[in-house]
């Protein structure tokens with residue numbers, strides 16, 4: 001697996017002394033979708049802005065395709081497209097020109113076919129001659145994405161891309177991101193909308209208080225940290241869980257009408273068949289049962305609270 005961004009021992013101390021990143025090391029693989037999750041103020045935007053050369057690092061180093069982001073700024077920046085969290089100031093330019101100029105800034109020759117493809121993928125084609133400032137908020141955000149893709153970057157950063165956007169744009173954006181990965185583009189997105197990571201990410205990193213507390217493949221994270229729960233709704237109220245069933249760590253609901261059994265998703269043997277047999281032996285009858293599985297959201301909240 002090829003590393004496309006290599007962050008080593010990165011520390012950021014803002015003027016005033018606040019340490020927003022503490023010795024962060026992280027390697028991003030080529031063509032993966034990496035979701036950086038963390039609560040507000042965790043340091044996500046700071047990290048992205050450093051890699052994109054908009055914020056100066058305090059200690060450590062960052063390599064993009066093997067090139068140092070400080071000494072080789074122009075080269076590394078040209079490989080990156082950035083969709084910033086904050087909307088920049090209003091543009092009097094048309095959508096088409098905004099994208100065309102941005103491409104030019106990175107020293108790329110004009111390529112109207114590419115711009116057309118990007119604008120169409122974001123449903124912006126019929127707005128190409130509209131001034132950006134005349135567009136709605138959702139449309140402006142589409143323009144930001146188009147602008148970031150205008151120079152055909154190998155790496156795309158999306159900083160909270162779907163905060164406050166409508167369902168349609170969210171869906172379009174997810175489709176654009178998936179199509180980019182097919183083309184070999186590496187995508188790093190930050191979000192505190194966990195479902196987004198669940199939908200898109202190959203790997204997930206969790207950052208809290210300026211420290212990376214976990215980096216894992218999403219599937220593996222959900223498999224290993226996910227818990228499943230079986231709830232049995234009882235025919236008759238139960239005074240207490242019979243001692244014979246003690247090994248199952250069953251929880252009796254407050255209304256004494258339901259039993260909950262927690263089990264691991266990674267174990268081959270869930271114990272459910274044995275449990276049901278033992279319930280029958282104890283003459284505890286139930287009229288309904290349901291299972292639920294923890295989401296990435298549950299896992300994330302768990303991690304951030306423990307840290």
Ligand SMILES: Nc1ncnc2c1ncn2[C@@H]1O[C@H](COP(=O)(O)OP(=O)(O)O)[C@@H](O)[C@H]1O
Pocket residue numbers: 014015016018020038039040041042043044045046047
């Ligand atoms: N220019 C700055 N000067 C001082 N502190 C800052 C500055 N920018 C961000 N911070 C602080 O650094 C921390 C991380 O901010 P940020 O990277 O924006 O977090 P996130 O994007 O995860 O919400 C926050 O506590 C924030 O207040």
Ligand SMILES: [Mg+2]
Pocket residue numbers: 044045046085159160
């Ligand atoms: Mg942010």
